[in-house]
Amino acid sequence: MDSEIRDGLRSAAPVVISVLPFGLLFGALAVDAGMSVSQAVMMSATVFAGASQMVGIELFGQAIAPWLIVFSVFAVNFRHVLYSAAAGRRFTRFSVWQKALAFFFLTDPQFAETEARGERDKPVTFRWYVALAVPIFVFWIAETWLGALFGRMIPDPHALGIDFLLPIYFLGLVMSFRKRPLWLPVVAASAVVSIIAWRFVGSPWHVSLGALAGIVLAMVAPLKGEAAEAGRAGE
């Protein structure tokens, strides 16, 4: 097995483990909300975005206009626009069709691992990208199916800590970017604003508003060295 495929599979392991309970949970909740097993599996296979799928099935259970459910999914996933703009710069080795496929797989962990790999100056090849994406995708679908089949058979989700595995995983990813310029101020701004927005605006808007705070801070902060030169030349 070549080293790129091995790298991809190795990075997929913690993602698959941490996402596992959520796949099962989604399947169980989807059937509970009135979906058939095949519809739940279809949603995981076509949307492939956990948090938004949870929001979607929560709304299925209520008498809400279908377009509003689609819009809510769009709102929860809006952060991917930013991922897309940032990760697209790393897909220089991909053909057009490889790019089109790659963007379908651009989940939170997929994006974070792509950025982390580019950061380490390792090549972001299509083989590596797919070796990371396919296990995450296949396990997500399989877990949905199992969760839907067996329903709520998870004995005690709280004791197993499954409700808090994703924050731990996401914090690990945040830490992996700590060498980037302005990392601490960006993280501090996004943390404070997301908590305030979560309290006073509500989910899922704390994601967009909190992220925006960190990004704007990075954009208005004084540029250093070469970037400052290029900035002045461009203005």
Next chain:
Amino acid sequence: MSDTTMVLVILGAALATYATRIGGHVVLSRFRTIHPRVEAGLNAVPAAVLTTLVAPEAFNGGPVELAALVVTALVATRYGMLPLFLAGAATLISLRFLIG
């Protein structure tokens, strides 16, 4: 909700999600050069977005959850994703077992 409506909603959600995943690139790739301030903003994207998925959870969490996050952050200064994830999860599960 009928089965047809359900399937249409799922497909609509799938299209909306794909649009967010390809949209940022399609819009940005129209520009030949990227301004350094835009570049600085894009470099901040992953830490900024991922922070918002952690901060409210940490804010709402009890001492056990906070301890798990602290252990995760400490292990992250030395080790990679899998060790830090396992350390954080082990802290969380063992403290919940001990304290409840």
